[in-house]
Amino acid sequence: MAVTTPASAADSAAPATGQQPGATPPASARRRAGGGARHWRWPAVVPFFAFMAVCFGLPACTLAYNAFTVVDPATGADHYSLENVRHSLSGAYATGLAGSVKLSLLSAVLATVLGTVIGQALLSSRNGALRKAAVSASGVFANFSGAPLAFAFIATLGTTGTVTRLLHLKSTGFSLYTFTGLVLAYLYFMVPLMVVTVLPALDGVRTQWREAAASCGATKAQFWRHVGLPVLMPSLLGGAVLMFGTAFASHATAAVMTGSSVPLITIQIANALSGNVLVGQENLALAMSLNMVVIALLVMAVQIPLQRRSNRWLG
Known part of the structure; x- marks a missing residue:
């Protein structure tokens, strides 16, 4: 009497299905299984x-x-x-939009350069405790903005601020309540934010690339010019776009420090909503907000491809 084992039963059943034992399931079966998994997700x-x-x-x-x-x-x-949209893009409102774009561009460029240099210095440091402390401090300072930051700057660099009196900055013509003062205040939280943003990308530059460049006789400057910066460029541009969006949407710091002395679109929107300029201009404020949304969408459209390309190289 022949005894049928599980293995022999599987072998005998294999020709009936046209599939060898242990073979990969057909593509149709895999698609059905994947479709079921996606259905439950x-x-x-x-x-x-x-x-x-x-x-x-x-x-x-x-x-x-x-x-x-x-x-x-x-x-x-x-x-x-289209009356609200036309008004939001003309006159003083166009000046405010241009001022916000200018402030955001300048702050983003400076924050990108300074944050990248500081981040590379932290990675090159041999003091692990100093690196951890600097990264932790960057995370804290990146979230210190708004009205508290404005009051801190006023107490430090204002007309009667401590540093202003110690260094006699008032005699040099420096004023915190200007476009330059806003840039300084924005850099206070944007540079640490850029440090936190760019550190993973800088850490992704592999040591093997530097060793290969050194074995070919390249100097450090040549390595960064021909290898490091081209690889990091998508990440740096993505960080700059993120800095631009952060500065463009900031409101409380500028509102407390300068009020309406520096024309910015965010302050104009707040004034229109509260009726400080003209009564019944709420829809005009929404039209200005729509302009900001369009610019934010353009910023996102630029940042997403840059982030994908950066992940492809450094992931």
């Missing part, structure tokens, strides 16, 4: 999409709708018009 992300729709989608739609809505002062009726 959808319920897990539904709360996330619901949160995005309520907290971001609904306000964005309301913003866009009201930005193109004009209220007739005589009848109180609403009608669609």
Whole structure:
């Protein structure tokens, strides 16, 4: 009497299915299995999409709708018009938008250069305790902004500030309540933010690349010019774009330090919403906010490809 073992039963069943024992399942079977896995993943992300729709989608739609809505002062009726958008891109409002862009660009460039140099110095340091302390301090300073930062700068570099009186800065014509003062205040939290952002990219520059360049007779300057900087360029540009977006959206620091003396779009939006300039200009403020949203979307459109390319090289 023949005894059938599990192995022999599997071998006998293999020709019926046309698949050898231990062979990889067909592509169709793998697609069905993957489709089932993706099907079960959808319920897990539904709360996330619901949160995005309520907290971001609904306000964005309301913003866009009201930005193109004009209220007739005589009848109180609403009608669609481009009047708010035209006003938001002309006159003093165009000056405020240009001032915010200029402030953000200058702050982003300076923060990118200084943050990269400081980050490389930290990675090159042999003192591990100093490196950890500097990284921890950068994380703290990167989140110190807004009204507290403005009050700290006023107490330090204001008209009667401690450093202003000690170094007699007032006699040199320096004033904190100007465009230059805003740049200094923004760099206080943007440089540490850039340090935290660029450190992983700098750490991704492999030692083997430097050794290979040195074995070919390249100096450190030649290595950074021909290898290091080209590899890091997507990360540096992505960090600069992130710095631009951070400075462009900042409001509290500038509002407390300079008020309306430096034309910025964020301050103009706050004044229009509160009725400090003209009563009933809420929709004009929303049109200015829509301009900021468009610029933010352009910034994101630039940052995402740069981040992907950086991950490809340094991941």
